[in-house]
């Protein structure tokens with residue numbers, strides 16, 4: 001097994017005396033100019049898993065350079081696929097799979113890797129994938145994945161920290177998800193792609209990344225319809241009907257939101273290219289409610305202009321197309337200095353408020369009450385040394401630092417590098433005083 005090493009690897013692999021990297025921001029510089037949004041992490045990782053369905057070469061384009069992508073590549077290599085990650089593309093040759101087990105040391109770094117369970121089961125009739133475990137933001141159960149795969153005819157057992165799935169064949173079924181889980185929708189869709197007959201997933205996740213994955217399966221020879229709605233229909237095909245394909249990754253809507261919030265915190269006027277405006281409607285409508293000017297400028301470009309203090313607003317995170325949980329922390333960094341009181345309610349994860357303590361260190365006035373945060377906007381945040389607890393918390397602290405008075409130093413960057421490709425360089429190109437040391 002070859003483990004990829006790059007500047008992005010988590011600090012666990014650094015020497016003990018090596019100083020932890022940090023991003024240093026001198027706040028208060030407005031942002032101006034144009035920036036490009038890269039491909040969606042949460043799409044590309046699942047499409048990499050989908051490539052296991054075809055005994056052929058799948059090429060994914062518009063792929064960001066993220067630790068998560070390299071980790072997923074390592075998992076596919078471990079399973080026997082040949083994988084090359086370069087020039088914003090991933091080439092996966094899954095002609096020969098030699099392993100059906102995805103071990104703990106690989107899966108534990110990357111929850112998204114659990115989605116190899118469905119395609120491995122469909123193709124090899126057997127899969128053993130380490131349970132990803134809980135994570136900082138919440139318990140993140142897998143009961144719906146299990147229920148869906150069982151309905152297709154798989155036997156599922158959990159032993160020694162692994163999920164073991166096996167079947168003699170998979171047969172299409174009618175599956176109702178208790179909640180619209182992205183991961184469960186993906187695992188079931190990928191397993192059902194090679195099942196005998198038709199599978200219907202009711203109350204499916206409707207996220208754009210699900211549509212991208214369905215398009216990917218179809219490009220590989222599968223037959224999926226209805227993705228993007230609550231009901232997805234998958235007509236199983238024979239394994240020999242699957243073939244290689246070239247698929248583009250959709251723009252990362254969370255990254256687009258992150259740049260919009262950066263401009264809201266710092267002020268100024270920026271254009272973001274490579275965006276699908278329809279994917280961030282909930283984000284844009286809140287921005288306009290707060291008094292910033294945000295609108296579509298060209299089919300894939302959005303502009304934002306901020307020249308006054310923004311007004312408070314309330315948000316509740318809900319499944320797509322509502323306000324995304326992945327932008328809750330970055331948005332709170334903006335609300336922290338808005339005029340008035342905002343209420344932020346998190347309904348997807350039990351523990352996605354770990355950024356609150358760090359924002360308080362920067363002078364934010366935030367009280368937690370059950371699954372809500374009451375954010376009383378202060379005129380200005382103050383720079384401080386802060387530590388990120390997860391990927392989106394890292395983005396939130398950088399956004400807070402851009403608008404704060406004085407210097408902010410953000411550590412815990414291995415979280416950031418999982419999901420943002422050179423974020424600080426792109427913010428710098430917009431005029432931010434930011435660097436990594």
Ligand code: EPU
Nearest residue numbers: 042112140141142143144145181182183184326348349391
């Ligand atoms: N859930 C269950 N049972 C299940 C599956 C999920 O109860 O079998 C619960 C989870 O515990 C969670 C909720 O349902 O509370 C939503 O989970 P979902 O399955 O939709 O999330 P996921 O597929 O594990 C993806 C993204 C997350 C994003 C969520 C929600 C990837 C790699 N991850 O996770 O992204 O927050 O959907 O939109 O696609 C991030 O990018 O920072 C991130 C955490």
